[in-house]
Amino acid sequence: MDLGTVFAALADASRRRVVAELAADPGGRERACGSFDLPVKKATRTHHFRVLRDAGLITQRDHGNGSTVALRRDDIERHLPGLLALLVAEPRPATGPRDGAPHSTDPAPTAP
Numbered sequence: 001m002d003l004g005t006v007f008a009a010l011a012d013a014s015r016r017r018v019v020a021e022l023a024a025d026p027g028g029r030e031r032a033c034g035s036f037d038l039p040v041k042k043a044t045r046t047h048h049f050r051v052l053r054d055a056g057l058i059t060q061r062d063h064g065n066g067s068t069v070a071l072r073r074d075d076i077e078r079h080l081p082g083l084l085a086l087l088v089a090e091p092r093p094a095t096g097p098r099d100g101a102p103h104s105t106d107p108a109p110t111a112p
Helices: 003-010 013-023 042-053 073-079 083-089
Strands: 058-061 064-070
Touching: 003 013, 003 042, 013 058, 013 064, 013 073, 013 083, 042 058, 042 064, 073 083
Parallel strands: none
Antiparallel strands: 058 064
16 A cells, blocks of 8 residues: 555545545445445546545445445555544535535625
8 A cells, every 4th residue: 555645545535535434434334336425427436436446445346337335444554554533533524515506504695
């Protein structure tokens, strides 16, 4: 597991979110790729999972017309102890609508 490759993969907030959500599950269960609420298109989602696989952070299994991912928790803890705890503890901003509309808690725009 290459430190630079792992950090490059985790530089993106969507990829950090995937790893953090997987790490937060103490059972270490597989999750469907489509179960992550990422504000990106399918092609970008596919790219994110490939980057995480290439970095050695997840494994992915194909099931007909869908895929599942699982965290390589033991490998990560062996090579980068404490990393998963940091990712789980990282505050994440709430996601808004996928169309780019403001969050309902965002302040109303002001006139110039």
